[in-house]
Amino acid sequence: MHPVPAAAEPVLYEVEAMRKLANWRPLVQWFLAIPHWIIASILNSVSGVLALISFFAILFTGNIPAGLFDFQVMTFRYRARVTAYSMFFHDKYPPFDFTTSADDPGGDPLRFSIEHPPKFNRWLPLVKWLFIIPHLLLLIVLAIGGFFVGLWAVFAVLFTGNYPPAAQSYLIRLNRYGNRILAYLYLISDHYPKFGLQ
Numbered sequence: 001m002h003p004v005p006a007a008a009e010p011v012l013y014e015v016e017a018m019r020k021l022a023n024w025r026p027l028v029q030w031f032l033a034i035p036h037w038i039i040a041s042i043l044n045s046v047s048g049v050l051a052l053i054s055f056f057a058i059l060f061t062g063n064i065p066a067g068l069f070d071f072q073v074m075t076f077r078y079r080a081r082v083t084a085y086s087m088f089f090h091d092k093y094p095p096f097d098f099t100t101s102a103d104d105p106g107g108d109p110l111r112f113s114i115e116h117p118p119k120f121n122r123w124l125p126l127v128k129w130l131f132i133i134p135h136l137l138l139l140i141v142l143a144i145g146g147f148f149v150g151l152w153a154v155f156a157v158l159f160t161g162n163y164p165p166a167a168q169s170y171l172i173r174l175n176r177y178g179n180r181i182l183a184y185l186y187l188i189s190d191h192y193p194k195f196g197l198q
Contacts, residue, residue, distance in 0.1 A: 009198075010115040010191045011183045013080065013176040017089045017109070017168055023161050025088045026154040036082040036094055043075040047186065054187045058120045064188065069116050070100040072188045077104065077112040080179055084110040087150065087171055088157065112179070114188055121190050128184060135181045135193060142197065146174045173197035 050072055054064050064072075081094040090109040099105040104113045153167040177197055183189040 009180065009194070010117070010189050011176075011180045011193075012104070012111060012113045012115075013179050014111045015084055015089050015109060015172050017163070017172060018091060019163050019165065019168070020161055021088060021091060021157050021163060023158055025091060026157050029088045029091070030086045032093065033082050033086045036078075036085070036096075039096070040075075040079045040082050043078055047072060047075040051186045055125045058125050058187060059122055062119050062122045064116075064120065066116065067100065069114075069188060070102050072186065073102045073112075073114045074098060074100045076114070076179060076183065076186075076188075077110075080112045080175065081108050081110045083175060084172075087175075088153075088163070089168065089172060114183055117190060120187075124190055125187055128187065131192065132181060132185050135184075135195065138195060139178055139181060142174055142177070146171055170197065 050068055054068060054072070057064050057068070078098070081097075084090065085092070085094050092109055094110075095107050097105065097107060102114055102116050104111045149167045149170050153163055153171065156162060156164050156167065174197060177193070180189070180191075180193040184191070184193055
């Protein structure tokens with residue numbers, strides 16, 4: 001297991017990634033993750049509604065209720081864990097864990113948490129969607145590259161049992177970047193993400 005370090009930001013995304021895997025893993029892990037993806041899609045729908053509620057909560061009170069914030073972080077963590085398993089960063093089947101906590105409860109090679117700020121900027125939700133557009137454009141370009149890097153990783157593991165470190169690092173950093181963008185867009189972080197794969 002090799003941790004890929006994360007830059008110090010309110011959104012923590014770290015993976016204890018495996019470099020050696022059974023050759024068959026890329027062929028089946030995405031399939032084994034289907035039950036998790038069904039749950040994650042339901043949670044994503046709920047998360048979208050909660051983002052709208054968060055919009056008004058921040059606008060009128062300058063904060064998000066702790067329970068709502070923790071639920072949002074749980075949905076992000078759940079999806080991040082399923083994605084990490086599907087992309088065979090490791091071979092540990094993700095738990096069906098719905099712990100509503102901003103801090104990661106552990107139990108999975110992927111650690112995901114978001115710091116709950118004492119106060120949110122009340123007017124920022126009105127313009128966040130505009131500020132995030134350059135990030136979304138960059139993310140699209142990086143994700144296209146990620147598709148080809150992912151194909152390289154699949155064939156490398158299939159034929160050698162080794163996950164190329166450069167490919168693994170790129171894909172982990174891409175997922176970290178995407179989660180930081182979404183946390184900002186879904187109003188659970190006021191921290192404007194840094195550009196690129198940190």
